[in-house]
Amino acid sequence: MQKELRRGYTTGTCAAAAARAAALALWQKQLVREVTLTLPRGEKVTLPVTVHHGPDWAEAVVFKDAGDDPDVTHGAAIHVRARKTGGGLTLRGGAGVGTVTRPGLAIPPGEPAINPVPRQMITAAVADVTPPGQGLELEISIPGGEELARRTLNPRLGIEGGLSILGTTGIVEPMSEEAYRTSLVPQIDVALAAGWETLILTPGRLGQRQAEERYHLPATAIVLTSNFIGYMLEACAERGVKQVLLWGHGGKLIKVAGGIFYTHSRLxxxxxxxxxxxxxxxGASREVVQQLLEVTTVEAAQEIIRNHGLGREFWDSLAARASQRSEALVRGELTVGTVMLNLQGEIIGWDGMARQILEAWGHGS
Structure with a gap:
């Protein structure tokens, strides 16, 4: 029998708990050891906190518990420092909390990357603690957050300097494929807000680096899809994207040519x-077909194909097939071109639409 995976708490929940504990220490001199919150879906949770205070401030720390989810922020310390002000609630991002620098996200440029639902949770957590007519400043910081953020999508989204305070339910569902897919979509919004009508969808960071460094394609038009190529194509269509360039190693995009849009090798x-x-x-011989059935890498297949005279047309037509299958998936709502690369970043196959897109960006054949 498979063990049930343990749920955890989002950075938004941790920040709200720390904010309440800091406010209690500031206004009521209560140095609590745990805080109970009501989450957006009505669930009540209790989180341990550590509280410190000074002459005109109080600070609380909650260590994020992501449960059994492989979250890079698991164990991160979420600090919230509270100070009295003249009126209202002010949220600030301290060290390790990112700042939004591009339009297209739920938070405008220049603001700390504290998403709308966590903002509501933090506001609710301190509402009954702050005396009427008084104001409160809350500064959220995450030691080591800038380093952790490099392992997230924040740099691609234009969130600089640290992590985001996230969460829509307050709960981290372990191994949630849906949550990961959803986290990829904001890249599309940021690219559209940057003015791009053609986006480059690539499954991995190798393709991203090759696009940016070798071919000098616009970094703000590049969207990472991971294994969710079909999901991201549909998300592009829903958002009115005009054209998509599928770009990446042949090993992933060959699957798309076969109508496989979730490309994890396990499935x-x-x-x-x-x-x-x-x-x-x-027209390949039975011998060639058998050899191709036995290869384990695209590079080995490329050599077999080259040695038996199938030529560049083989890969170009396969790229065209990937584009056709992609356009069929989104019912013709997108125009798609495909570029297949080898591990060295060399183009081994591309179709006519891909050539048109690249020529528009200053890359000839």
């Missing part, structure tokens, strides 16, 4: 079969 690894079928349709 979908038909690369050899797709290559073998494509070669057979172009």
């Amino acid at each position: 979908a690894d038909a690369r050899q079969e797709i290559l073998a079928a494509w070669a057979a349709a172009r």
Whole structure:
């Protein structure tokens, strides 16, 4: 019997708990050891806190518990320092909390990356503690947050200097594929807000680096899809994107040519079969087809194809097939071009639409 995975708490929940504890220490001189919150869905949770105070401030710390989710912020210390002000509630981002620098996100540029639901949670957590007519400043900081943020999507979203305070339910659901997919979508909004009508979708950071460093494609138009290529194509269509360039290593995009849009190898690894079928349709011998069924890398397949005279047309037509399958997935709401690369970043196959898109960005054939 599989063990049930333990849920955890979002950075928004941790910040709200620390904010309440700091406010209690500031206004009521209560140095509590735990705080109970009501989450957006009505659940009540209790989190341990550590509180310190000075002559005109109080600070509380909550260590994030992400449960059994492999979250890079698990164990991070969420600090909230409270100070009295003349009126209202002011939220500030301290060290380790990122700042939004690009339009397209839920928070405008220049503001700390504290998302709307966590802002509401923090406001609610201190509302019954702050005396009427009094004001409160809360500064959230996360030691080491800037380093942790490099392992998240924040740099791609234009969030600089640290982590985001996130969460819509207050709870981290362990191993949530849906949550990870959803976290990828804001990249599209940021790219659209930057003025791009054509976006570059790439499954991994290798493709991203090659696009930016070798081909000098616009970094703000690049969207990482991970294995969720189909999901991200549909998200582009829903948001009115005009054109998409699928860009990446052939090992992933071969699967798209076969109509596989979730490309994790554990669930979908038909690369050899797709290559073998494509070669057979172009008159390859039974020997070549068998060799392709046995290869384990695109690079090895590329050598077999080259040695048997199938030529560049093989890869170009396979790229075109990936574009056709992608356009069919979104019912023609997107125009798609595809570029397949090898590990060295060399283009091994591209279709006519990909050429048009690249030429518009100053890259000829």
